[in-house]
Amino acid sequence: MSGSQKMFMYKNQKVRVAVKGDFAWFVAEDVCNAMGIKGIRTALNRLGHNQKSVSSIDTLGGMRRMCVINEAGLHGLVATSRSPEAQQFADWVTQEVFPTIHGAADDIFVDMYLQHAEDSARETFRSAIETIAIMEPKSQTFDGVVSGKHSQSMNEVAKSFGTGRNTLFGFLRSINVLMADNLPYQQYLTAGYFEVVEAPKVTNGAITDYPTTRVTAKGTEFIERKLREHGRLRAKEASLC
Numbered sequence: 001m002s003g004s005q006k007m008f009m010y011k012n013q014k015v016r017v018a019v020k021g022d023f024a025w026f027v028a029e030d031v032c033n034a035m036g037i038k039g040i041r042t043a044l045n046r047l048g049h050n051q052k053s054v055s056s057i058d059t060l061g062g063m064r065r066m067c068v069i070n071e072a073g074l075h076g077l078v079a080t081s082r083s084p085e086a087q088q089f090a091d092w093v094t095q096e097v098f099p100t101i102h103g104a105a106d107d108i109f110v111d112m113y114l115q116h117a118e119d120s121a122r123e124t125f126r127s128a129i130e131t132i133a134i135m136e137p138k139s140q141t142f143d144g145v146v147s148g149k150h151s152q153s154m155n156e157v158a159k160s161f162g163t164g165r166n167t168l169f170g171f172l173r174s175i176n177v178l179m180a181d182n183l184p185y186q187q188y189l190t191a192g193y194f195e196v197v198e199a200p201k202v203t204n205g206a207i208t209d210y211p212t213t214r215v216t217a218k219g220t221e222f223i224e225r226k227l228r229e230h231g232r233l234r235a236k237e238a239s240l241c
Contacts, residue, residue: 005058008097010034018055018068024101025068027057036083044241046080047073052241056160056220062152063160063220067241151195151214183213193219
């Protein structure tokens, strides 16, 4: 699941949301904490498979695979929760989160401040907002690729998918993404999935630089697709949700 990520604050609880198009996927752990639900796994087991999924979430420790729920899943948790906080949280989501994601706030701006403007001006504003919404996740990915700010080591990426670095290296070699020396083939470098940087290595007391592969934000999504295509994520994702 690709797209942008937003973070909201409900009282003192962070609520992370993965946004794909006009659809919001809430980090299940955040939702349960905000609602005061203690048995997270039990609560999630009550949801249908079409109400939950697994997504790569940006955390302080790097990208992590986490269980996320959609709007139907959110309402499912509210309906089955005995916590008095549940309905308050759902109301907050309706009033604060969905308008931000769906662009209702932009419509309010148009109605309030452009009410006397010509229809063409109002439509131009709405078109600009829609263009920004479309380009935002693309620009974030592009910035991460160009600057290298969001690139990660293979160890960090492997950890986010619940596997080991050597296992992930082996998988990428087996599908001809990486060469025998664990460096990417040129086509995958050109595509912006990886970058090769010089890293220091101590050998017999001497420090030398050697090329090492790092994964961009775009590359993390690419690896996720490949793991999914080869059935490497199903069992692991089932254990998360």
